[in-house]
Amino acid sequence: MGHAETLLAMGGAFVAAAVIARLGRRIGLPTIPLFMVAGILLGPYTPGFVLVDDPHEFEMLSALGLVLLLFYLGLEFHVDDLKKGGRKLFAVGGIYLLLNVGAGLGFGFALGWGTREALVLAGIVGISSSAIVTKLLVDTGRLGNPETRLILGIIVVEDIFLALYLAAIQPILGGAEGAAEMLWQMGKAFGFLLVLAIAARFGTRLIGKVIAVKDDELLVISFLGAAVLIAGISEKLGVADAIGAFMIGLILGGTTSGPRIRELVHPLRDAFGAIFFFVFGLSIDPGDIAVVAGPVAIAVGITIVGNLAAGIAAARMNGFGALPAANIASTLLARGEFALILGTMAAAAGLDERLTPFIAGYVLILAIIGPLSAGITEWLVPRLGLHPGDEAKIPRHAEG
Template identity: 75%
Template sequence: MGHADTLLAMGGAFLAAAFFARLGNRIGLPTIPLFTLAGMLLGPHTPGFVLVEDAHDFEMLSALGLVLLLFYLGLEFHLDDLKTGGRRLALAGGSYLLLNVGAGFGFGLALDWGIREALVLAGVLGISSSAIVTKILIDLGRLGRPETRLILGVIVVEDVFLALYLAALQPVIGGAHGVAEVLFQVTKAFAFLLVLAATARYGTRLIGRLIHVRDDELLVISFLGAAVLVAGVSELLGVADAIGAFMVGLILAQTPSAARIRRLVHPLRDAFAAIFFFAFGLAIDPGDFAAVLVPVAVAATLTLLMNVAAGLIVARLYGYGPGPAADIAATLLARGEFALILAAMAATAGLDERLAPFIAGYVLVLAVLGPVAAGRAHLVVRRLTGGRTPDGPDDLAPVEAPERTTSA
């Protein structure tokens, strides 16, 4: 692709993503599946105008979008978050993950696409979209509810699990041969994570002094360079580049410059994350959906059932009634960016070609179903309880879960 063609494709991709996002906002849909849909419609696999002939032309931009997405997530995460929630929060988040990740792995084995594919599907079906979940809570005006802090606490537990899961999964799906090599790669990955985690825990004063500058331009260059460099080192060590970026965000989140960095990186994250989802859509052939329609329907139904079960369990731990339980189950239903990250990893590793269209279809279904279900969960509860929506004990104390400010 020539210089002019690259600029035209980039500009067209940004404008197409913006158009679909505005359209989605009008009808109340989240942007993530719409960015992917834009890539599918303007890619080489659909009739009509083709903006980008080869998805690989956007490979570097897509990688930068992924790095910024996880870097921002790290900025939003704090090491003290889990301490704030206590054991009960860990039990609530663990219960949610156990049901959904376990069901996803079992579903993957039942499909018989391969053990590595089943491990990818475990993560795809098991982890909610923090971006879509937070947007749902903001749009519905539920940030002040006690169960909302529990929902955000579960998202925090999922973030921790995601970092560890990606670090362990990368060597397994990346072509390591034999148990010894897999164990070596996993050990190396976790050792690298431990070094970064120790830096986040004990080196923040030094990092804070090094990163602190008054000029916003210099600060952007500094944190962007650190995120991209550590992401590259991660890739060399067999750890997903996104996890390296996440850990840099985690480290910088403990510094006095954290608030400024969050403000400055926000537009960069939104712009390049849109390109990441758009580029994923470019690689999807809608003709492949026919072969995965039944698995997508089964997976979406399974996720809905597991979320209902998890919502009841999590609500019971905190003494909540059917109303908050339904809100928890419906709000955490959406899947989005993390599923697409796993899909990108699977494509890079050369796993079963059916994974990409399956994950795209699954994300599209649940990213649309999630907001709809969250907005109508109370209606279902009213029907089941004869018009009442009991929320639990009147003297229930506020949930001890951390607040989050992640935006979609």
């Protein structure tokens, strides 16, 4: 692809993603699945106009989008939320992960696609989309609801699990030969995580002084350079670049420049994140989604049941009634960026080719069902066999 063709394709990708997302937003759909749809419609596997013949031509832009997504997630990570929630928050988050990740792992083994594929499916089915969840809370006006703090707490616990999970699964996906090599690669991954965690705990003041600058332009160059550099070092060490990006975001988020960085990185994250989702869509053959329609439908059903059970358990542990339980379950239902990250890693590792279309169909369906169900929880409560009057029994301490 020549220089002019590259610019045309890149500009066309941004414009197409924006147009389709704007159309979808009018009926209340989140942008993540719509960016994927734009990629599918303009990709080489769909009849009609083809914007990009080879998705690999956008590989670097897609990688940058992934780095910025995880970097921003790290910036938004608040250790104070864990301290405030205490053991109960870890217990609730643990139950949520146990039910959903456990169900995903069992489903993966039942499919018979392979052990590595089952481990990937466990993460795909088990982790909510932080981007869609936070967007839903804003759009539905529930930021002030008593159960919202619990929802955000579960997301924080998921973020911790995400970092550890990626560190553990990378050597497995990389095809480490023998137990010794696998343990060595896992040791490197967790050692790297430990170094960054120590830096986050004890080095934020020093790092804050190094990165602090009044000029916004220089600050953008500084944090962007740090995110990409640490992601590259992670990849060089055999650790997923996403882990390094997440951890450097966590470190910089704790500095005095953290609030400015969050504000400045937001448009970059949105722009290149859109390209990441668009490029994932380019690699999808709609015909392949039809082949895995059965497993997708089963996985969606498992996820709905798992989230409902986890939502009821979380609500009861915190003294909430039926409506907050339905709000928790529906808000955490959507799957998005983390599933696509795992899909990208699985494709790079040469895993079963059915994983990519499976992830696409699964994410598309849940990214639509999640927001729609979150908007009708009052209607859903009696139809789920719950008692709508129970929410009046929320104890005073849970409302704070």
